[in-house]
């Protein structure tokens with residue numbers, strides 16, 4: 240008995256996370272190391288789904304643009320022309336039918352995309368809960384609309400049939416909740432809404448669905464003292480059922496974005512193009528114009544696979560992840576055009592996975608001379624592999640990369656292609672690749688190509 244107890248003690252002492260308790264203040268919470276799985280994952284799928292998927296016009300802020308302080312004329316007109324007078328936003332909810340919602344089919348699409356995590360809106364700014372919350376009387380997916388636990392069903396399907404992580408998006412504020420509007424009218428000197436709605440909901444979500452990510456949003460009114468965020472996060476990190484694995488973002492009150500929390504999102508579509516000190520995420524959407532599904536989407540609104548792979552590559556080279564959104568339809572269908580984009584990214588990732596997952600930013604993020612070349616790197620038994628990700632197939636046979644410095648032992652491989660790539664030393668330094676002439680139908684992939692550089696001389 241004794242030796243194993245001794246071993247256990249050593250194991251406990253070596254695990255730095257054991258015994259640390261985080262205090263409910265940002266300095267302490269910010270010191271928590273980000274669970275490693277998140278940095279390794281690189282790519283996730285974001286899903287905006289709710290009652291706004293019913294009008295399916297203009298996006299997830301539909302209600303606000305219709306009834307908020309600054310109505311958008313096209314939204315007001317859309318309601319006048321298509322709905323009877325007296326129709327309210329709540330009247331949309333019964334049409335949130337989700338009759339084709341097949342979470343196993345979704346899980347299969349997400350897995351095929353190469354994503355390693357999924358983040359679903361459990362509640363957007365409209366306040367509608369996609370799970371049967373005890374704190375929502377009738378404004379949730381069990382009591383009206385789908386009559387289903389949308390969150391729970393996706394969580395189970397993802398966990399049953401994939402190894403993806405499951406995350407929950409949750410909006411702190413609700414545009415028109417009377418309790419919230421009262422707190423706001425009191426200049427946030429009261430916090431009834433937080434005590435009776437936001438916080439009970441968050442604890443419920445964590446206890447019930449054990450999310451791997453909490454993607455907080457709706458943080459631009461009220462500071463983190465009002466939202467009680469640090470108390471929640473201290474519980475989450477110290478005592479919750481997901482304390483060792485959960486990852487959170489930075490949207491926890493007016494004083495936190497791009498500063499405090501887990502990883503940084505800074506603003507939507509954040510893609511700084513430069514190495515950042517802290518882990519960050521670019522949340523972006525396949526429909527350039529909206530997060531929610533729009534029935535009147537145009538083909539030109541949809542990002543090309545080329546652009547989406549470019550975003551992923553730029554993010555990963557600069558130490559970020561890409562969280563790519565698609566908006567499912569009110570009936571539970573993910574539009575085939577979105578599905579095709581996701582499957583194509585997956586097709587690319589299957590050839591080029593080594594250059595993305597579990598990589599680290601390299602000494603250079605993009606080439607100092609050659610445009611459209613981004614780098615990632617990975618430690619291995621003989622040092623380090625550097626991946627030069629080339630976004631345009633080179634026009635000439637001699638292709639100079641200025642940042643890598645070759646050694647006599649340097650080898651170059653094109654991922655997905657069997658012959659080694661010839662190279663020479665650039666006249667003024669750098670590594671000059673001899674691009675092979677590959678028949679079109681034997682190209683390892685489309686959209687971007689990866690040259691793995693081993694045994695370089697760069698320190």
Ligand SMILES: *[C@@H]1O[C@H](CO)[C@@H](O)[C@H](O)[C@H]1NC(C)=O
Nearest residue numbers: 421422423424425426427428
């Ligand atoms: C809130 O702040 C504004 C501006 O400082 C002030 O005019 C108003 O009286 C305050 N309201 C309450 C309820 O404290």
Ligand SMILES: *[C@@H]1O[C@H](CO)[C@@H](O)[C@H](O)[C@H]1NC(C)=O
Nearest residue numbers: 430433434435438467470471
């Ligand atoms: C804030 O969190 C603390 C600790 O969990 C709790 O005691 C307090 O009631 C919370 N306040 C609100 C307004 O939720």
Ligand SMILES: *[C@@H]1O[C@H](CO)[C@@H](O)[C@H](O)[C@H]1NC(C)=O
Nearest residue numbers: 427461462463464465492494
């Ligand atoms: C939030 O605002 C209140 C009231 O103005 C203030 O007392 C508190 O210190 C602020 N909290 C933060 C974290 O800035």
Ligand SMILES: *[C@@H]1O[C@H](CO)[C@@H](O)[C@H](O)[C@H]1NC(C)=O
Nearest residue numbers: 512604605606607608610611
């Ligand atoms: C890439 O690197 C060059 C030179 O180091 C720099 O001027 C440029 O802004 C970088 N970014 C992009 C997107 O090319």
